[in-house]
Amino acid sequence: MLMSVTAFSQAVTLSGTVKNKTNAxxxxxxxxxxxGSTQGVYTDETGSFKIAVQKLPATLVFSSVGFETQEVTVSDASNSIQVAFVPGSSLGQEVVVAATRTPQRILESPVTIERVSNVAIRNAPASNYYDVVQNLKGVDVVASSLTFKTPTTRGFSGSGNLRFNQIVDGMDNQAPGLNFSVGSVIGLTELDVDNMELLPGASSALFGPGGMNGTLLINSKNPFKYQGLSFQIKTGIMHIDDKERGVSPYHNWSVRWAKKVSDRFAFKIGTELIQAKDWLADDYRNYKRFGTSGNLTTGTRDTDPNYDGVNVYGDETTIDLRTRVLNPIAAQVPFLASYISTLPSSIPVSRTGYTENEVVDPNTINYKLSGAVHYKLTSRVEAVLAGNWGTGNTVYTGSQRYSLKNLKVGQYKLELNSDKWFIRGYTTQENAGESHNLTITTQLFNEAWKPSAQWYQEYAFAYLNAKQAGRDDLAAHNIARSTADQGRPAAGSQQFKNLFDQVRMKPIPQGGLFKDRSDLYMAEGQYNLSSLAKYAEVLVGGNWKQYVLNSEGTLFPDTKGNPIKINEYGAYVQVGKEIIQDVLKLTASGRYDKNENFEGRFTPRVTAVVKPAKDHNIRLSYQTAYRFPSTQQQWIDLDAGTGRLIGANKSLWEKYNLINDPANAVTPNGDLGEKVPYTEVKPESVTTFEAGYKSLIAKKLLIDAYGYYGKYQDFITRRDVLQVSTGKGYSIVVNAPEKVKTYGWGLSAEYLLPANFVVNGSLSSDKIEDVPAGFRAFFNTPELRSVLGLSNTGFGKDKRFGFNIAWRWQEGFFYENDFTQGDLPAYNVVDAAVSYKLPKSKSMLKLGGTNIGNQYYRSAVGNPSIGGVYYVSYAFNVLQ
Incomplete structure (x- = not known):
């Protein structure tokens, strides 16, 4: 009898193969x-599967995006199961998690959401998967360099946007000290990206501080599902018709290996290398700076003695030659006094600078290494140990242009998850390597070659001699500059390299080097209580976060061995209830967060989904979001070359005596305004109302539309001030005294044409109002932008050919940040690719290009000019 019971309890193994019904x-x-259970497996690269069940008959459910879900009831385990999988429309059927932290069809999401699958990434014309998001509705992407891209939605675009969360496999991707997201620098390799989910707008209620304008989640492939060895070789050319940089190669090589060792254990490892000569920031327009603000103006180095080129460095050093040099000369040399008295009362002169291509290593290198071990403790609980590490050279735009040289960032996590809960702990380890401020480095390079006291003295005497010889003023200035610059190291010479390396490798303030080694530690968990609550869907979660700021005084006012620590913690709850079955569902959520330096904040969210008919959904939402001032906005203490950036912490104001001796506000024109007393900075918050409509018509047309209106309170920005008693300028962190309003709308459509053709398009707009005078909002988004695309994933013989073409346009607008501000022209870009599938090896050949018209454009004033990249690639074992 015991033997019979044992035999009865043993699992029965079912096996079979899944094939496409259309092409076998x-x-x-x-x-x-x-x-009826959580038990499941995935088919391997041959479409085969094995699954253990406790008893027969058993019903198996087969599902995959792009195919109709099928059920097969099995009564006899001796026969192999053959499934003819029927292709179907994937429009609106993708499953997303980000909208509510629980799986649901994108068609039924209560908030606006976009999803990019690995299939879409594979077929996209972009040269890098991270660039795919720029073709989504309402998205702006700022490119500081080839490998440093910052996406955002609904305004406030810029490099390292602090109002937009980027989360990779559950880990906040923002560098804790440098304050920019590093998703395109480290993150995941292209072959390991499973999908990306984008939440435009307020998203703090579920994803925490920072989600003021959106959250991007990038999720990797599970090694239990995606197995085998895959590699991709992508190579091409760029800098065609570039006047300052010759044609050069572009390389992007990646490898991924994943193996399911047993039903419980699987692992993966991946690596990627990107190498190219970077785009060049070549905006040589004249910029009149006033601290961290200013205006573009006319003039060149030959026509303006006080020329300060946007992408020219070292020429930020300027003095009034008359008051600082000529008047003292008049006092010491009496026979020159009468002549000097006839000169203008103010003669501003800047030192000679170097262009970006002269001071930045043109070789962009981005190397990524990632891996994970997955172990199923039970049929419901899986443990994951994972890590992403990256290093390389790139350029970033902040208050200045920064050369991120040998930057290293690693993220490592340990996670336990099941179908109802997860517990996760991770850390971000940041190492700035040899990163340096280009402005400060080049200014100090000039000082190391010839101190300004000597340089301006030589300039002044040469200027006087030329004037007395009868030269006009401009000619006299040019002669004086040539005299003072005699022996100046030529860019690229060994003398230049040796001296520049000496300066850039010295820590700030003696040189331009950042010695940032800041870290982030995070623990969080979530539990789905829906099975216990029974009458509603209930989700709870919480987290603890610690920043450890360690810059050895080069970025923050910390000292070696005494880092600055900042603690945060938070908790959230979400309750959802279907009020009228298949007609109305309400969801409410709320989150509380506390930063040790600020009062706690509560952010609620309420959403409603109304289904007037099948596949027609109206969504309404009231959402709030907030952010604490970033680590830099709290603690930065940095001489940026054109003024000192200081954080909001009161001790920094005390350090520079700005409380007892308040500074005066400086207008964009350089005029002095009222005195600015110390005021405690508050967290920034936004309240947003949104309405949207999504519909799938005849299984062929997917329409999505939204409109929103938001109010920002305690808007965090910077102001330039001048301490009159010391003559020193500061950029301080403040809250805008009034509420700032934003509003916008978006519309997209995707239509399935015959023969597997798909056409899609979108149009969107974002606007801002009520920005107080003297405050810079950094809204930085066009009033109108559009995207239009045409694609086909399979046509011709055996449907092996595919193509994708995308056109995007945006109108011009006024761009502003701490580095520079001015008009950004409109531009339009066309990306295109054609592919050919090799089914036997599950491989793909692709020929493509981004900006194929090679119409150079900038995504921000002072950022590089972006031309075309033309490439060919071969990807092995990717047709999964």
Whole structure:
């Protein structure tokens, strides 16, 4: 009897193969689950599967995006199961998690959300997967360099946007000290990206501080589902018709290996290398600076003695030659006094600078290494140990242009998750390497070659001699500059390299080097209580976060061995209830967060989904979001070359005596305004109302539209001030005294044409109002932008050919940041690619290009000019 019971309790193994009904090709990565349970497996690269069940008959559910879900009831385990998988429309059927932290069809999401699948990434014309998001509705992307891109939605665009969360496999991707997200610098390799989910607008209620304008989640491939060895070789050319940089190669090589060792254990490892000569920031327009603000003006180095080129460095050093040099000369040399008295009362002169291509290593290198070990403790609980590490050279735009040289960032996590809960702990380890401020480095390079006291003295005497010889004023200035610059190291010479390296490797303030080694530690968890609550869907979660700021005084006022620590913690709850079955569902959530330096904040969110008919959904939402001032906005203490950036912490104001001796506000024109007393900075918050409509018509047309209106309170920005008693300028962190309003709308459509053709398009707009005079909002978004695309993933013989073409346009607008501000012209860009599938090896050949018209454009004033990249690639074992 005991033997009979044992035999009865043993699992029965079912096996089979899934093939495409249309072309009889094997279909990998299909989810095969036991109906009524959480048990399931995935088909391998040959479409085969094995699954253990406790008893027969059993019903298996087969599902995959792009195919109709099928159920097969099995009564006899001796026969192999053959499934003819029927292709179907994937429009609106993708499953997203970000909208509510629980899985649901994108068509039924209560808030606006966009999703990019790995199939879309594979077929996209972009040269890098991270660039795919710029073709989504309402998205702006600022490119500081080839490998440093910052996406955002609904305004406030800029490099390292602090109002936009980027989360990679559950880990906040923002560098704790440098304050920019590093998703395109480290993150995931292209072959390991499963999908990306984008939440435009307020999203703090579920994802925490920072989600003022959106959250981007990038999720990797599970090694239990995506197995085998894959590699991609992508190579091409760029800098065609570039006047300052010759044609050069572009390389992007990646490898991924994943293996399911057993039903419980699987692992993956991946690496990627990107190498190219970077785009060049070549805006040589004259910029009149007033601290961290200013205005573009006329003039060149030959026509303006006080020329300060946007992408020219070292010429930020300027003095009034008359008051600082000529008047003292008049006092010491009496026979010159009468002549000097006839000269203008103010003669501003700047030192000679170097262009970006002269001071920045043109070789961009980005190397990524990632891996993970997955172990199923039970059929419901999976443990994950994972890490992403990256290093390389790139350029970033902040208050100045920064050369991020040998930057290293690692993220490591340990996670336990099940179908109802997860617990996660991770850390971000930052190492600035040899990163340096280009402005400060070049200014100090000039001082190391010839101190300004000597340089301006030589300039002044040469200027006087030329004037007395009868030269006009401009000619006299040019002669004086040539005299003072005699022996100046030529860019690229060994003398130049040796001296520049000496300066850039010295820590700030003696040189331009950042010695930032800041870290982030995070622990969080979530539990889905829906099975216990029974009458509603209930989700709870919480987190603890610690920043450890360690810059050895080069970025923050910390000292070696005494880092600055900042603690945060938070908790959230979400309750959802279907009020009228298949007609109305309400969801309410709320989150509380506390930073040790600021009062706690509560952010609620309420959403409603109304279904007037099948596949027609109206969504309404009231959302709030907030952010604490960033680590730099709290603690930065940095001489930026054109003024000192200081954080909001009171001790920094005390350090520079700005409380007892308040500074005066400086207008964009350089005029002095009222005195600015110390005021405690508050967290910034936004309240947003949104309405949207999404509909799938005849299974062929997917329409999505939204409109929103938001109010920002305690808007965090910077102001330039001048301490009159010391003559020193500061950029301080303040709250705008009034509420700032934003509003906008977006509309997109995707239509399935015959023969597998798909056409899509979108149009969106964002605007801002009520920005107080004297405050810079950094809204930085066009009033109108559009995207239009046409694609086909399979046509011709055996449907092996594919293509994708995308056109995007945006109108011009006034761009502003701490580095520079001015008009940004409109531009339009066309990306295109054609592909050919090799089914036997599950491989793909692709020929493509970004900005194929090679119409150079800038995504921000002072950022590089972006031209075309033309490439060919071969990807092995990617058709999953």
């Amino acid at each position: 090709e094997s279909v990998p990565s299909v989810s095969v689950s036991l109906k």
